[in-house]
Amino acid sequence: MDYSNEALLNAQAIVLAGQAIGAGLALIAGIGPGIGEGYAVGKAIETIGRQPEIKSTATSTMFIGCAIAETTGIYGFIVGLILLFANPFLKYLGQ
Amino acid sequence: MEIEYMDFLSFEPSTIVGTLLNALILFWVIKHFLFDKVNAVLKQRNDEVAKTYEDADTALNNAKSMETQYMEKLSSAKEESAEIVKNATKKAQVRYDEIVSDAKDDARGIIDKAGSDIEREKKRAVNQIKDEISGIAISIAQKVVKKELDSRAHEQLIEDFIGEIGDAT
């Protein structure tokens, strides 16, 4: 690839900007688990209020459900972190 | 030596094979050294508990059957004792009757004997009295008639007379 120095810098800037924007967009994935977990916890509290005798079961089930629901958020978070810190696309510029 | 890092998202074949082996080794270790042993111990204990319960059940059943046996024996013993008492009572009754009848017989014998004794005594007394009376009568008659009678002939006479009197009485 035949870039002049300035062109390379411009290309790097575009890639970095794209990565930053991508990271920001990736963290939108945090909305879903937030809503879902909030809903799950609310339901769990309702259940505990109605049937206090199954408190421990409800709590542990809620935690497991939250951990599973968190997965999509974690995916977004990982993608965001990779985009921010691992700079996966810079190597395609072929410096 | 330069520190070499893997990529963040990298599949390293040696890690994959090693992890597989690790998991299998750990599985074997946990199964062989923990789960098998603990399961065996738990099974032993459960068996023992079950056996204890079984033993307790059999012991209870034994005790119950023995109790019924004893009850049967006890009731039969009661019957037996009642029988014995009844027999004894019967025997005693018989004996009592015998004794009483013997005693009655004896008493009757005694009474009879006493009666005959009395009769004899009476006869003897009567005879004596007759003799005395005849003697007295004779002496009275002697005195009355002042005449010596043939005592034997008169005696005969008087005796007959008294005999008539006695028969009449």
Place this chain on the structure above:
Amino acid sequence: MDNFTINGPRVVFKFTVGDYTVRITETLFNSWIVLIIVSLLVIWLGSRLKKVPVTKKQAVAEMAVNFMNKLVDDNLGIGLRLYYAPYLAAVFILILAGSLLSLFGFRAVPSDVSFTGTLAIMTFFMILYNKIKYNGFGGYLKGLASPAVLTPFNILSEFATPVSMAMRLFGNLSGGAIITSLIYAALAGASAAVYGLIGIVADNYYFSFLQVGIPAVLSIYFDLFSGVIQSYVFIILTLAYIKNGKE
């Protein structure tokens, strides 16, 4: 903070077999540490068991075994505990101890996608085995193509299961590790700034006093809580998928 990069596991040592380089990474090395410690612990726990428990050690061992047995019995039905319970216990303890290693400054074992991927692939084959065992191979294929239109999606979801399991574990643990190291870097920067404020010339070897204590709180969440929850979730999901596969 300037040149903060996300790295994979460090290569501890490497050797070449023929023309292929075998890299023993930190993940494998740490999981060997886990393997040795857990094996010794397990052998100690399983030794000298008495019919009538007198030691606390035996009570702990029985509690653990009963817990796993009950989990398998509840989810898969009676009679399958012989192999599933120790397998799940092994996976659980491997993930849990591997993530707890990060409390002692090691790299958490599950924050390597090779490790979590391997476990997920094992789970995947286990699910496949159960599906084929209980439905027959033809029944399994028919189940894949049951609504004929959705066949590609069914096949895709078949492979999505292990990927999702691997990525969930990997994402949680490595995310925690990354955040922890970000915090460390930030605290180092903050310490340097404080040193600069009070006029001490800071070189590369100064003592970052802010790094004491504060990361421990985060470590409680990311290493302890997340590790326990995620390892439990992993075996629960394994059980749930196997149970699904049986039906």
